[in-house]
Amino acid sequence: MTPPVPYPLERPWFRTPRGLGTLALLLIGVCVPFLVSDYDLFNATRVLAIALGVAGLNLLVGFSGQISVGHGAILGIGGYTTMLMMLNLDAPWPVALAGSVAVGLLVGVVIGIPALKLGGLNLGLFTIAIAAVFPLLMNRFSDFTGGTVGLALPTSPFTAQAGLTSAQLGYLFALASLAGTLGLLRNITTGRFGRAYAAVRTNRILAMANGVRVPQLKLIAFVVSAAVASLAGGILVLVLTVATPDSYLLTFSLILLMATTVGGNRSWIGAIVGAAIVVYLPDFASDVLPGQASGQFAQLIFAVLLGVCLIFAPGGLAGWSSTLARRIGGLTVRRAPATAGGARSAPVRTEPRPESPPALTRKEANR
């Protein structure tokens, strides 16, 4: 018997290039508040909060394969919960956020159960309905929600202390929440459950035949996703200090879905990239376009740039840029594009196939 081919060694994550990159990114993230103005921090914090929402959507869309066009409303639910708890119950903000996570879990269960039965585009339309109705409800029950003008906090909840400004504190808190959540999400989407989710999203029958509890995993994805989105919504209102129905129109949900796709719906860095794009791009586009129709032109540019991203990086900007980086670095490409198979994609593979045909290798190996 010949010795078996050695098992490819696996290094702990923090010693892989990817892990090192993540750590470096985190380090930069921690330094940012001491380098930029409070105004820039305000937007950066918005990006972090939205990234959290997009990450929740990634879990749902990218990993569990369920579409939600209603996550904007879930962010809204989280936002309103936080607001109401702070304004009506005088809850300190961490408690209010915990409350919105709890409400998010509940919402996840309530939407997730019918979602199990619906699936696919039907689910997308079901969630669209939620996104469409949410602002109507917020308008309608104005005694409770403040109606069209919504709810506002008198000041930023992050009180300056320990030499940090309120903007810096808010930013660091959002960063910590995002990093922590992304860590947890990454862990449940690699290894055993990562494989199970791959089966759940692409082939239900295959999943079941391998002992995967499809409904359970789908529901968990919905619940976790909703809780994360709700937390994101809570953090977002703490940053903005306002919650109004107009913040959570259907467009917001659509934009979140867009952020997920443009960033790469199975990439956690992609969630940040996507969020950054949807926060900064409209501002940027209207800044470079002074003049009358600038609002519409900016929207047009926004749409065109997103379209270009979708065409040239269908697997998401994050994956695309790392593929590009690796290509440039002359390294072999590790994964096929997200949608391997079929005539149009050009599959790439890790290792060149050994020159001798497999049958022969096998025989020799066993002889």
Next chain:
Amino acid sequence: MTEFFQILLDGLTTGTVYAALALALSVVFQGTGMLNFAQGELAVVAAFIAYTVLLGGIPPWLAILIAVAASAVIGALLHVVVVRWVDTRNEGVLMAMGVALLLGISALASIIWGTDPRSFPSPFGSGIIQFAGLRLTYQQAGGALLVIVAMALTALLFQKTPIGLRLRAVAQNAPSAALLGLSAPVWLALGWAVAGAVGAVAGVVAAPTLGLSPQMMNFPLLMALSAATLGGLTSRVGAVVGGLLIGVVTAFAGRYIPFLGGDLNIVVAFVLIVIVLLIKPGGLFGRERMVRA
């Protein structure tokens, strides 16, 4: 009792706009496999084209035909210039592309035609038909007729002609269709052209009632998406019936469940959809996707 029937009739006529748009959605879906969020905006563009032509003194019927033809061309162009380059097997990307198109076309229409609503004269003339204490405007009656004709024509096209068969085949499995000599870019562009044409009908039916503006179709699009789901995205009859049903249900809910009013009445429609889908996942008339091991 008259009020009941009048509201039923109002609901039906409101529903014709949804039905027309849902029909267009269903046609794109069947012809290209995409749920096209930009369908409403395409209808708007068609209506603006009809409007521009009408202002030039062209008779209404010709204006409609011109708008339909122009939209077909626009639909095809949209495919050739944009959608063709998207990874069509990836539902998420397709959906996101729909959103990008929605934002882009809406901005473009606003830049070209401005955001103020304009009056769009009914191509069917103004006036009402009275019967049994009920009434129907010419526009409502004509719109309904137009939608039915569009439905019949597309049904004929997709179900009875070789062209329709090929369209469906390419949408469903482009690599296999290529092996039968069907070039996907060409046929998918044709699919978009048909959808564009149907969308133009939606625009022409909607504009006189809703007032012509780039935002005209925002709300109807939502209802049309619901209608298509209710009736079954794979079924054109379903789309039309779904649209009418949603029109009626929301009209009745607004009237007879006072608490809901004119805004939350759509909740009833959504609840109806969820119930239908839980019982029949393909929608009322839709076919479920065949998966077997």
Next chain:
Amino acid sequence: MTMLIAEDLCARYGGVQVLHGVDLAIAEGEIVALLGANGAGKTTLLRALSRQVASSGAITLAGTRIDGLSTARVARLGLGHVPEGRGTFTELTVEENLRLGALARPRNLRARTTSDLELIAETFPVLHEMRARQAGALSGGQAQMLAVARALLARPRLLLVDEPSLGLAPLTTLELFNRFQSLRDAWSLTILLAEQNARLSLRIADRAIVLSRGRVALEGPATELQDHDALRAAYLGDAHSPAATSSPEGALDD
């Protein structure tokens, strides 16, 4: 006339070259068996010929250069392909699948559609029985029949078939192969048949080509190849052949 000529055909997927300069010529009306071990490149070769895989080298179909054309163009020039994995339109009915095949035939044969459909119904009675069903509901073998039937109905001049026996019951396989033979004459069909079941394909083939690691390793009249030791060793699973214990690949390579 030569129906197909491929010269120095090379194909690669990303960084991996799969076909290394394959030369191939098939005469009109010939049935050629394409043999080769798992992963030898049979499927890739067929896909390259029907322009589904980018390749370099010249391909000529009945006098027309087709490298550089699209799959659909090549199909319209008379190249049929039963792909690996069958490629049926699962959401259309069986009848619609067949009709799509018939619609792809050249104009001058349109008139014969009805009789050809009858012929297909006779060869695969089950397809006729199930004509109103969604193709996705078919069993594996039924789907395979449908794929072959659909390709035949397009009345191609050259038919590329990737493992037609896959999933077919022995009787059906036999019938299909016999049908290939009869259609070759009746329809002046040229067939390139990639098949693991070498014994069977050599029975109906005029000639065979053996691929090994993306190169033509062996080529010759089918009857000769049936006796070829090395081939027997490698593909007929003849355990008693001495070649089986030495390296079969080595034997083919020279």
Next chain:
Amino acid sequence: ATEPDEGAADDSPIVIGASWPQSGPLAAAAAGLHGFQAYIEATNAEGGIDGRQIELVTADDGYDPARLADNQRSFVEKDGAIAVVNFGGIAVPGRPYLNDKKVAQIALAGQTPLSDVENFPYTRAFWPDVAWEGELHAQWLKENAPDAVVGFIGFNNDLSESHIAGLEAGGVTPAQVATVPPGTADLSAQVSQFQAAGVNTVIINIGAPTIGAVTAYMDEIGYEPTLLLAGNMADFVTVVDPAGAEAVRDAYAFHWGKDPADPKNEEDEATQAFVAAMTEHGYEKDIRQALAFNGYGLGAALVEALKAAPELTADGLLEAWDSMEDTANPYLQDGMTLDAGFGGRLIFQVQLTQFDGTSWQPQGELIDLRELGIVE
């Protein structure tokens, strides 16, 4: 400033930020900003305020509060604005930040919460409060049609709530209420319901496209109740053009501003100046827009306040705003003036008009809301 600042002759520009919807659901409101810009630019062309130019920084908020918050912060923290101008609605949640930063906030809108100067001393709004209009409608109905069966059509939001509250305060309870989300235009079922309930007077306080579509529809089916339209909506671009003049004939509205598209204003000097300024500064597309004239009027009010401000700061500006008295404004109807009063508002006079098929014709005298007791 009436007197230049002591010390150095400061000629640095006065920074004003304007966050306004230019895209999104309220993109049509952009015309208001254009009017505002035209006035400011015209002022700058004439030498600005005491030799200081006004630097107007504009940003699109797409009617999204998050983007509004972003814009406000950018104006205050990056540009050093002393005042921020907003359209409405979402200006309300924008209040705490600006008040916290002690930057003046001027909104065009009529929302009731914007009258809360006690809690938000840095926030002012221009239009009359919508609740007053409700009360005005009620008083008018009681006088002229005491037996009216009233139907109300409005947005499904606080504007309608305020309006109906105003009606009820004035003793009129609508028999039928149809409130719909913005953008809804097909109200055929609601109209049938009104008809069936015998509604003979319809109050409409809803923007485009609904107001045009619903009046056109009522006309087409031959349903002709007395129409009472909201003053800031009853203009040519919003209702007469889309609905057609016939459909709007005989409708009433309490107006305070001028409609540049109304033929009766063709000869009006202020309107001509408006048109000239709009054309001069590149906004000729919007010269028919009443909303643009509104923005222009807001610009005029702001410039007046700046001119009168003891110092060119937020506090100075607001002090001058709150001291306005009998101040002329090009956009107000003849005979009206700006007078600071309750809730930091400036407009307390309205004129009842009726549409005669070509133009809105004044009916009776100018009405002063303070005299009617609607505003203290």
Next chain:
Amino acid sequence: MMTLDSDATVRTHEMTTLAPALTISDVGIGFRGVRALDDVSFDIPRGGTSAVIGPNGAGKTTLFNCISGIYRHEGEIALAGRPMRDMPAQARAVAGIARTFQTPTLLPDLNVFENVLLGAHGGMRAGMWAAALRIGRASREERAVRLDAWELMGPLGLQPLALAPVSSLAHADRRRVEIARALLSRPQLLLLDEPAAGLSADEADELLGFIAEFGAHSDMTSLLVEHDVGLVMRVARFVAVLDAGRLLASGDPATVSADPLVIAAYLGADAPADGELP
């Protein structure tokens, strides 16, 4: 020949009963009026390889779908005497039924190694929390499973392909990945739907030999659906023949292949006794 590397791969099932590996009683199922299976009953003996054969559309794959719980069906199926009527598919997988599909079915988003690892899912114990928090237990389990999979992939020749995307595999390689995936769950009953299709005779023999050996080590019963009758006759100890949803014959290979009904419906009149095609 292929061999197993170590005893680590051996798992013994407790012999609770001496019941047949699988009992199929009165199983029936219809699709919109078509009876795909009708009143099918037979037992599959414990250990070794058995086979189901029959013409196309006979209901073989449908039977597999019923056994693995993908279709709800009439009648009862028992695994080693344990009735499974109310067990959902995933529970059956955990209980020890693994299968391959007639068309090799792999997950396009995962590479070969990960596709194989999916097979271990049902047997893994660490839950979502443990995974999320990277508790030691979860990591250890994952590492063990990976090692196990790696060793299993050796004799199947999949190690060099471990990191390749599955879309790049030749047909026969896909088949092997599927089989590795199924074996990784250490099933009690392995259902193979046409494992030899697309393989040369040589490769098929080798593969089934390996499976037989694996089964012998771990008290696994394999059930084949296969059209290569020669192969079936060589490896199977029990054969059931389906035709049009009904059981036509069953028993040992020699008896079955001599049955005139079977010859008429499936093998063909001129089939030699060993089932080898002419």
